[in-house]
Amino acid sequence: MSDIALEVQNLNRAFGALPVARDINLSLQRGARRALIGPNGAGKTTLVNLITGVLKPSSGRVLLNGEDITSTSQAERARRGLARTFQINQLFRGLSVLENVGMAISERDGSSNNLWRAVGTNRVILDEALDHLESLQLVDDALKLVRELPYGRQRLVEIAIALAQKPRVLLLDEPAAGVPSSESHLILDVVASLDPDIAVLIIEHDMDVVFRFAKTITVLVQGAVFTQGTPEEIMANADVRAVYLGQEGHKGGRHS
Amino acid sequence: MAASEGKNPARIEARERGAAYLVRRHRFQWPEAVPWLLAIAAFFLLPDRMTFGGQVLIWVMFALSLDLILGYAGIVTLGHAAFFGIGAYTVGMLIARLGWSEPISSLFAAAVMAALVGFISGWFLLRYRGLTLLMLTLATAIMLQETGNLRSDISGGYDGLPGLVISPLFGKFDYDLYGHVNYLYVLGVLAVVFFFVRRIVYSPFGQALTGIRENVRRMHAIGSPVHRRLVTVYTISAAIAGVAGALFTQTNAYVTLTVFDFDNSAKVMVMLILGGTGRLYGAFVGAVVYMVLEDYFSKLSPTFWQFGIGLLLVLAVLFARRGLLGLLEQAGIGFAKGNKRKKP
Numbered sequence: 284m285s286d287i288a289l290e291v292q293n294l295n296r297a298f299g300a301l302p303v304a305r306d307i308n309l310s311l312q313r314g315a316r317r318a319l320i321g322p323n324g325a326g327k328t329t330l331v332n333l334i335t336g337v338l339k340p341s342s343g344r345v346l347l348n349g350e351d352i353t354s355t356s357q358a359e360r361a362r363r364g365l366a367r368t369f370q371i372n373q374l375f376r377g378l379s380v381l382e383n384v385g386m387a388i389s390e391r392d393g394s395s396n397n398l399w400r401a402v403g404t405n406r407v408i409l410d411e412a413l414d415h416l417e418s419l420q421l422v423d424d425a426l427k428l429v430r431e432l433p434y435g436r437q438r439l440v441e442i443a444i445a446l447a448q449k450p451r452v453l454l455l456d457e458p459a460a461g462v463p464s465s466e467s468h469l470i471l472d473v474v475a476s477l478d479p480d481i482a483v484l485i486i487e488h489d490m491d492v493v494f495r496f497a498k499t500i501t502v503l504v505q506g507a508v509f510t511q512g513t514p515e516e517i518m519a520n521a522d523v524r525a526v527y528l529g530q531e532g533h534k535g536g537r538h539s
Numbered sequence: 540m541a542a543s544e545g546k547n548p549a550r551i552e553a554r555e556r557g558a559a560y561l562v563r564r565h566r567f568q569w570p571e572a573v574p575w576l577l578a579i580a581a582f583f584l585l586p587d588r589m590t591f592g593g594q595v596l597i598w599v600m601f602a603l604s605l606d607l608i609l610g611y612a613g614i615v616t617l618g619h620a621a622f623f624g625i626g627a628y629t630v631g632m633l634i635a636r637l638g639w640s641e642p643i644s645s646l647f648a649a650a651v652m653a654a655l656v657g658f659i660s661g662w663f664l665l666r667y668r669g670l671t672l673l674m675l676t677l678a679t680a681i682m683l684q685e686t687g688n689l690r691s692d693i694s695g696g697y698d699g700l701p702g703l704v705i706s707p708l709f710g711k712f713d714y715d716l717y718g719h720v721n722y723l724y725v726l727g728v729l730a731v732v733f734f735f736v737r738r739i740v741y742s743p744f745g746q747a748l749t750g751i752r753e754n755v756r757r758m759h760a761i762g763s764p765v766h767r768r769l770v771t772v773y774t775i776s777a778a779i780a781g782v783a784g785a786l787f788t789q790t791n792a793y794v795t796l797t798v799f800d801f802d803n804s805a806k807v808m809v810m811l812i813l814g815g816t817g818r819l820y821g822a823f824v825g826a827v828v829y830m831v832l833e834d835y836f837s838k839l840s841p842t843f844w845q846f847g848i849g850l851l852l853v854l855a856v857l858f859a860r861r862g863l864l865g866l867l868e869q870a871g872i873g874f875a876k877g878n879k880r881k882k883p
Binding site: 335337356357358359360361362366367369373374375376377378379381382385386387389390391394395396397398399400401402403404405406409410412413417422425426444447448 | 549550553554556557558560561562564565738739741742743744745746747749750753754756757758759760761762763764765768
């Protein structure tokens with residue numbers, strides 16, 4: 284098996300006359316820690332949607348563990364080990380936290396094909412769900428409905444569902460977006476302690492987080508890869524500062 | 540974070556609570572016996588209304604089939620009468636054209652035929668959602684009705700197939716003029732169907748349907764074969780609607796193409812919404828209230844009875860958004876609980 288977990292080759296896509304992905308090439312090693320940054324409207328979420336199959340590219344290929352998945356469905360990609368979280372929560376709001384995570388496990392292991400056995404009688408699923416909740420410190424909220432949780436806790440459920448898929452590649456779309464900084468450290472701790480075997484791509488605006496977490500940074504501008512490099516290289520790159528860091532007002536390397 | 544200190548006892552307790560919470564949801568609760576006891580009580584207390592009672596129970600079953608797709612999976616349809624009609628005609632044709640009049644096997648035949656039509660139409664239609672799906676399901680029912688009209692030499696057209704004679708139930712119980720046998724027959728079939736539906740909605744498959752209703756985008760993202768799940772439940776729902784239609788033909792001893800009417804598709808939806816969606820017993824409450832009021836208003840004023848129904852709907856939309864069971868649920872009555880419950 285190849286060591287490249289995810290590979291994007293010459294990916295193109297346009298919304299009408301507006302190109303949103305232009306000849307994007309990207310590859311993630313197994314266990315990679317990659318940040319994807321870029322100004323608003325650079326096409327970061329679009330790239331996640333192209334990789335996960337929400338959008339179809341007009342040309343180019345996406346490879347997962349060496350297999351071409353360009354023409355497979357979203358669900359099939361998920362079953363092959365590609366998971367994502369959403370910038371805006373996509374949760375089962377009327378269900379408990381436990382059921383949200385249990386749902387992902389049941390779909391992964393095929394239990395959801397069962398029309399007869401009652402939910403909750405399968406201890407294996409229950410135990411695994413609670414393990415995930417434990418590692419994200421969500422156990423005390425397990426029986427609460429998602430919509431009754433504070434937003435910061437909901438963001439954790441967002442990640443818990445993705446982890447319950449046991450992914451090999453995980454795409455995190457601004458995991459701490461909308462969370463007050465007093466709570467965001469919890470989410471970022473979770474991100475920092477993810478299984479080292481999972482290849483992780485994170486979209487994040489907070490440069491401190493990016494520099495702390497990522498081993499490699501890809502800068503996306505107007506749908507194209509602007510540059511790519513280690514955090515030090517990116518920070519030293521004057522062009523990147525001009526298009527991105529300058530705008531965002533980087534807080535001056537507090538990460539170090 | 541403090542919780543992670545005394546780890547083992549806390550862990551075990553969390554696991555037990557989680558299991559208890561999920562299991563409590565599908566365990567039989569005593570308020571669930573109420574509708575069934577009432578149905579049996581009605582048999583003894585209202586012996587001269589049993590023909591009407593049987594029709595009510597048929598509509599309960601029809602509404603229950605709709606709850607499975609609308610209340611749980613979130614599939615909107617204005618063409619559910621298509622499957623009711625297929626079931627009704629399967630029984631009618633079996634008797635009129637093939638001379639097959641055994642009631643129980645006819646029910647199975649009706650279920651299979653309706654499931655087949657549900658599977659085929661669902662396969663094509665369930666790629667769509669919302670208004671598009673409403674129009675397509677509506678069109679399906681109309682197309683079936685017009686097909687029947689086109690081949691009125693076989694279907695009997697709008698004159699229908701009158702005077703269908705059903706064999707005695709289990710070869711023993713003949714149908715009396717007062718509908719007593721019919722009532723018990725329909726009630727028995729309803730109980731069996733209900734048992735299956737209840738199993739399904741509390742299964743992992745049922746949970747996945749709820750997931751599709753709550754957030755279909757996330758279901759795709761976690762690898763759920765959404766289309767397959769929807770086609771599966773649509774097929775099951777169609778089969779149940781088919782059984783309801785079959786019972787309709789058997790209890791009335793005739794069938795006409797009006798079973799496919801848009802009115803029926805709309806009526807069953809109104810009943811379900813009136814009772815409350817996604818909670819199984821909404822079908823019971825909605826169908827009974829609707830049918831009893833319809834009966835009452837039409838005696839009160841044979842020309843303007845629909846005004847009463849209209850008024851009821853306006854009141855329901857204004858004051859009981861989640862249906863009559865939604866109101867009861869707020870008052871804290873157990874069997875009203877759907878899986879849209881408020882507090883765990």
